[in-house]
Amino acid sequence: MLELVDLSHTYGSYRAIDRVNLKVAQGEVVCIVGPSGCGKSTLLRSIAGLIKPTGGTVLLDGKPVDGSPENLAVVFQDYSRSLYPWMSAVANVGLPLRRRGLDKKRRDAAAMAALEQVGLAGAAAKFPWEMSGGMQQRVSIARALAYQPKLLLMDEPFGSVDAQTREELEDLTLRVCAHHGMTILLITHDVDESVYVGDRVVVLSKAPGTVVGDLPVQLPGPRDQIHTRELDAFVRLRAEVGRLVRGMTPHRNTHGFGVETR
Amino acid sequence: MRRATSGVLRFWIVPVTLVVWELLTRATESPYFPPPSRIATQFYDMWLSGPASQLLLTDSALDTFGPSLGRLIAGWLIAGVLGIALGVALGRIRGLSEYTDPVLQFLRALPPPLLVPIFFVLFKIGTPTQLAVIVFGVIWPVLVNTTDGVRAVDKGFLETARVFQFSRYDILRRVILPSAMPKIFAGLRLSLSLALILMVVSELVGSNSGIGYSLLYAQQTYDYAGVWAHIVLLGVLGLLFNALFLVAEGRVLSWHANARRNV
Numbered sequence: 001m002l003e004l005v006d007l008s009h010t011y012g013s014y015r016a017i018d019r020v021n022l023k024v025a026q027g028e029v030v031c032i033v034g035p036s037g038c039g040k041s042t043l044l045r046s047i048a049g050l051i052k053p054t055g056g057t058v059l060l061d062g063k064p065v066d067g068s069p070e071n072l073a074v075v076f077q078d079y080s081r082s083l084y085p086w087m088s089a090v091a092n093v094g095l096p097l098r099r100r101g102l103d104k105k106r107r108d109a110a111a112m113a114a115l116e117q118v119g120l121a122g123a124a125a126k127f128p129w130e131m132s133g134g135m136q137q138r139v140s141i142a143r144a145l146a147y148q149p150k151l152l153l154m155d156e157p158f159g160s161v162d163a164q165t166r167e168e169l170e171d172l173t174l175r176v177c178a179h180h181g182m183t184i185l186l187i188t189h190d191v192d193e194s195v196y197v198g199d200r201v202v203v204l205s206k207a208p209g210t211v212v213g214d215l216p217v218q219l220p221g222p223r224d225q226i227h228t229r230e231l232d233a234f235v236r237l238r239a240e241v242g243r244l245v246r247g248m249t250p251h252r253n254t255h256g257f258g259v260e261t262r
Numbered sequence: 263m264r265r266a267t268s269g270v271l272r273f274w275i276v277p278v279t280l281v282v283w284e285l286l287t288r289a290t291e292s293p294y295f296p297p298p299s300r301i302a303t304q305f306y307d308m309w310l311s312g313p314a315s316q317l318l319l320t321d322s323a324l325d326t327f328g329p330s331l332g333r334l335i336a337g338w339l340i341a342g343v344l345g346i347a348l349g350v351a352l353g354r355i356r357g358l359s360e361y362t363d364p365v366l367q368f369l370r371a372l373p374p375p376l377l378v379p380i381f382f383v384l385f386k387i388g389t390p391t392q393l394a395v396i397v398f399g400v401i402w403p404v405l406v407n408t409t410d411g412v413r414a415v416d417k418g419f420l421e422t423a424r425v426f427q428f429s430r431y432d433i434l435r436r437v438i439l440p441s442a443m444p445k446i447f448a449g450l451r452l453s454l455s456l457a458l459i460l461m462v463v464s465e466l467v468g469s470n471s472g473i474g475y476s477l478l479y480a481q482q483t484y485d486y487a488g489v490w491a492h493i494v495l496l497g498v499l500g501l502l503f504n505a506l507f508l509v510a511e512g513r514v515l516s517w518h519a520n521a522r523r524n525v
């Protein structure tokens with residue numbers, strides 16, 4: 001459903017990403033992992049139509065993306081700049097639905113249902129500044145759920161919360177988002193997280209970022225923070241991804257991991 | 263400890279000042295500086311000795327305050343609406359402010375009282391002239407603050423709006439305006455105190471009703487206690503408006519105060 005063809009972007013003369021090629025199928029959960037500053041956010045912002053890439057194309061359902069595509073939601077890392085502090089949680093979640101032509105009652109009902117799914121039914125009337133970081137990020141996720149996008153982009157969504165909350169949110173993403181049949185592209189710099197959450201892990205190189213690895217994750221479901229992480233398969237995959245992220249296997253034939261090259 | 267002291271000081275400063283003022287004016291016996299007790303009596307006789315059905319206000323108080331306060335509120339509201347609308351346009355329409363900036367800076371530099379003669383010619387004596395003076399004089403803080411506020415909207419807020427494809431109206435109404443509201447309110451508050459001043463000034467020069475006119479009349483009839491009573495009245499009105507405004511602001515901007523406290 002999503003295809004990146006030779007996607008490149010340069011800021012001035014600084015090349016942030018370099019000819020990224022990627023194909024994502026409907027319903028897949030793909031994690032993109034790479035070192036800090038390798039252009040992950042640039043990649044996501046190109047897909048979301050927030051910047052116009054200087055080279056290559058983004059295709060959604062075969063059509064080139066121009067501006068922000070329909071049926072796309074984003075969960076940003078910095079929830080404090082993404083949730084509106086002048087609105088309650090339920091209003092934040094319901095706001096994008098105005099575009100869907102729903103009346104207020106329907107919007108509120110949909111927003112409440114989404115908040116319930118992320119375990120925040122009791123906090124619907126709260127304002128973002130009355131909530132912890134983890135709760136705010138749950139609201140962001142609820143907003144994406146209520147919007148029912150076909151493609152959900154997440155940019156280091158759990159980068160600003162403590163370790164335990166992070167695990168909870170990872171499980172929430174797996175359970176709820178995957179259940180909706182959404183296609184998810186989750187960006188992270190955390191190797192463990194990418195393997196734990198993804199059906200597939202795509203590794204970007206140091207800047208300028210380009211795809212250096214594309215590994216299917218075959219772990220028995222349902223995943224579980226303790227048991228999944230101690231499986232041999234998980235440990236091996238994590239080591240493999242870790243090496244790729246650190247650029248330790250530059251000559252490895254990445255085609256062996258199923259890189260899509262057009 | 264320091265807070266307690268400053269609380270006591272604040273509480274005592276008013277009566278102490280009044281007593282000193284009373285003693286000094288009694289000692290000097292200057293006709294231009296009547297003692298505060300006489301000013302208070304005059305104030306009461308002129309405006310506060312009315313029937314309970316009028317909240318103790320006399321007919322003279324209603325006749326004097328009514329037109330003044332009406333013009334003040336109306337002028338301030340018109341200036342507020344115009345200032346916000348123009349400020350949003352200037353802040354959000356690219357290039358517009360570069361075009362209009364020289365003209366706006368010129369208009370802003372004109373002292374509003376000096377425009378009274380021109381407004382006279384345009385609107386004749388009476389309410390329209392005073393409204394024009396107030397609107398012209400108090401629009402600037404709202405305009406400038408709104409322009410600043412709508413320009414300073416966090417990029418993250420706007421990107422969220424873009425990703426979720428908010429309509430242009432929703433972006434303005436639900437994102438840009440609320441985000442700029444703290445600044446807009448700061449401008450409105452400044453405008454309100456300016457509006458009070460300009461209301462009096464416009465009534466001093468071109469009017470036959472209102473507090474300014476009544477003040478002028480007291481002065482011309484050598485009623486100095488009356489003049490002072492008007493001055494006290496203006497001070498009280500200023501305090502009152504500010505207090506009311508802060509209550510309204512507290513309600514509209516509670517999210518802002520709280521969000522900042524929790525950071």
Ligand SMILES: Nc1ncnc2c1ncn2[C@@H]1O[C@H](COP(=O)(O)OP(=O)(O)O)[C@@H](O)[C@H]1O
Nearest residue numbers: 011014016035036037038039040041042043207
């Ligand atoms: N607006 C911008 N202007 C100039 N350089 C930028 C801009 N945004 C990001 N960069 C640079 O591009 C590189 C990649 O940034 P980014 O995509 O945010 O990386 P990541 O999300 O992987 O940490 C960084 O070196 C960053 O400094």
Ligand SMILES: [Mg+2]
Nearest residue numbers: 040041042156
């Ligand atoms: Mg980033």
